[in-house]
Amino acid sequence: MRRRLWNKKKGMICAILWIFFALGTVMVLYVNDGYDALPIVETAFQSDDTVTVEQIEGAVVFMPKEAKEGFIFYPGGKVAHEAYALLMNAYAKEGIACILLEMPLDLAVFDMNAADEYRDMYSEIEDWYVGGHSLGGAMAASYLEKHVEEYKGLILCASYSTIDFSDTDLKVVSMYGSNDEVLNIKKYEECRTNLPDDFAELIIEGGNHAFFGTYGLQEGDGTATIENSSQIAIAVEFTIKNIRE
Numbered sequence: 001m002r003r004r005l006w007n008k009k010k011g012m013i014c015a016i017l018w019i020f021f022a023l024g025t026v027m028v029l030y031v032n033d034g035y036d037a038l039p040i041v042e043t044a045f046q047s048d049d050t051v052t053v054e055q056i057e058g059a060v061v062f063m064p065k066e067a068k069e070g071f072i073f074y075p076g077g078k079v080a081h082e083a084y085a086l087l088m089n090a091y092a093k094e095g096i097a098c099i100l101l102e103m104p105l106d107l108a109v110f111d112m113n114a115a116d117e118y119r120d121m122y123s124e125i126e127d128w129y130v131g132g133h134s135l136g137g138a139m140a141a142s143y144l145e146k147h148v149e150e151y152k153g154l155i156l157c158a159s160y161s162t163i164d165f166s167d168t169d170l171k172v173v174s175m176y177g178s179n180d181e182v183l184n185i186k187k188y189e190e191c192r193t194n195l196p197d198d199f200a201e202l203i204i205e206g207g208n209h210a211f212f213g214t215y216g217l218q219e220g221d222g223t224a225t226i227e228n229s230s231q232i233a234i235a236v237e238f239t240i241k242n243i244r245e
Contacts, residue, residue, distance in 0.1 A: 034078035034106050035215040037085065044085035051092040059118065060085070060100040062092035069243065070097045070125040071155065072115040074108045074132030074140040076213065081106070083215040084133065086229070090236045097125055108132065108139035115143055119150065129171075129243065131155030133212045134182070138162065144170075155239060157212040158183045160191040172199035173239050177207025177231065179222035200242035207231040 045060070047053045052063045060081070071091060075081045081102045088098040099118045104110040119128055128151050132140040137159025144154055145163045153171030154161065158180055165172065172195050176183050206225035210218040212235060214228055224231065 034080065035083065035210075035213075035218065036080050037083035038214050038216055041082055041085040041214050044089040045082075051089055053089070058102050058114065060088070060102070062088045062098040062100065064092045064095050064097060066095060067097035067122070067125050068095040068127070069152070070099070070119070070122060070128040072099045072101065072118060072128070072130045072140075074101055074114070074130075074136030074143075075103055075106065076133040076137075076158075077108065077135035078106050079133070079213055079215055083213040086214050087212060087232050087235070090232050091239070094236060094240050096129075096240075097122060103136075108136045112139045112143050115140070115147075127152040127243075129153045129155050131157065131173075132159065133157040134159050134209065141165075153243060155243075157235065158209050160184075160188045161194045162191060164194045166194060166196055168196060170196060171243050172196055173202075173242050174199060175202045175204060175212075175235050175238060177204045177209060177211060177222075177224065179206060179224055180209040181222040182209035182218060182220055200238070202234075202238045204231055204234050207234070 045053050050065060054061045054063065073084060073088060075084055081100055084100055088100045091098050101114045103114065115130055130140045130144055130151050131137055131154050134157070137156040138161065141154060141156070141161035141163050144151060148168055148170065151170070153173070154165065156172070156174040158176040174195065208224040209221045210216065211224050211228045211231040
């Protein structure tokens with residue numbers, strides 16, 4: 001009797017271990033299937049006369065000499081946060097202090113409230129924006145739902161908000177590339193009504209999904225007909241124009 005019970009327990013233990021092993025294997029394969037930053041981003045991590053770059057716990061800060069606004073950025077799903085350094089540096093050169101969040105397993109769903117602690121660290125900045133790329137943008141919008149009074153607006157790069165902000169005074173900027181084949185356009189169109197009537201939208205001609213970051217080609221994406229640097233520059237220029245008008 002005892003032997004049968006032991007054999008039964010042993011079988012259950014083995015089954016549980018196999019389940020954990022299988023889940024662990026799937027997670028490792030999933031995470032390893034992500035996108036790393038291209039080597040060119042290393043230049044954006046170097047401080048210069050206009051922007052100071054600092055690694056702090058959970059984020060990288062791109063601080064201009066005179067910050068006019070602050071922008072907390074949520075990276076896209078399965079994309080290394082470093083891949084957005086060129087975008088963040090470009091914003092910083094225009095006077096926007098950028099906080100590039102680092103996400104667990106490169107997935108913003110695991111730390112949607114990551115923006116919480118950073119605004120208070122830079123209390124001299126009055127106007128704050130939150131946003132992100134793809135899944136990161138959606139998570140930023142979800143975070144913003146309970147923090148509307150603390151932020152000036154939302155910046156979406158190839159993303160959309162499932163949260164209704166249509167009756168708010170938020171400044172919302174939404175951008176995506178004309179050759180983007182990753183963004184769910186049907187869902188994007190459905191969610192347009194969640195944004196204020198005066199939200200600013202730009203379809204970047206020749207741009208794609210991946211070129212808001214710098215991590216190369218993304219599976220399923222369309223081919224960009226403009227340079228990666230051009231898409232970043234266009235996105236920054238459009239954002240600046242609409243948050244400062």
